[in-house]
Amino acid sequence: MPPKYKIEFFLPTLYNEEDLDIPRKPIEARKSRKAIAMIVAKFKGISRYPATMEGTWIDENSNIKHFDNCLHLEVCVDKEDSNLEFFEEFKKYLLKEFEQEDIYMICWEVNMI
Numbered sequence: 318m319p320p321k322y323k324i325e326f327f328l329p330t331l332y333n334e335e336d337l338d339i340p341r342k343p344i345e346a347r348k349s350r351k352a353i354a355m356i357v358a359k360f361k362g363i364s365r366y367p368a369t370m371e372g373t374w375i376d377e378n379s380n381i382k383h384f385d386n387c388l389h390l391e392v393c394v395d396k397e398d399s400n401l402e403f404f405e406e407f408k409k410y411l412l413k414e415f416e417q418e419d420i421y422m423i424c425w426e427v428n429m430i
């Protein structure tokens with residue numbers, strides 16, 4: 318089988334905090350369902366880990382520690398430049414739709430067995 322790209326990304330379940338003293342608002346589930354549906358429509362499938370992924374990161378500019386709770390998703394696609402371009406645009410869509418500063422998304426080449 319020819320090599321594929323494996324794309325892995327985390328969809329946040331909470332909006333970024335506007336005020337550290339106020340609890341974060343949950344992101345509407347329909348937004349995640351729509352993003353997943355977009356991938357399934359284009360690539361005919363996606364995998365979602367059953368539990369949310371918890372993460373911690375420190376903002377380099379403010380030195381504030383943030384906590385995230387995300388859906389962990391992955392999809393294997395044909396190793397074509399057009400697919401990488403799709404995910405670059407898809408990430409821009411996710412940033413806007415989920416109102417995020419960044420969304421973790423990685424890609425690497427894999428060989429199917």
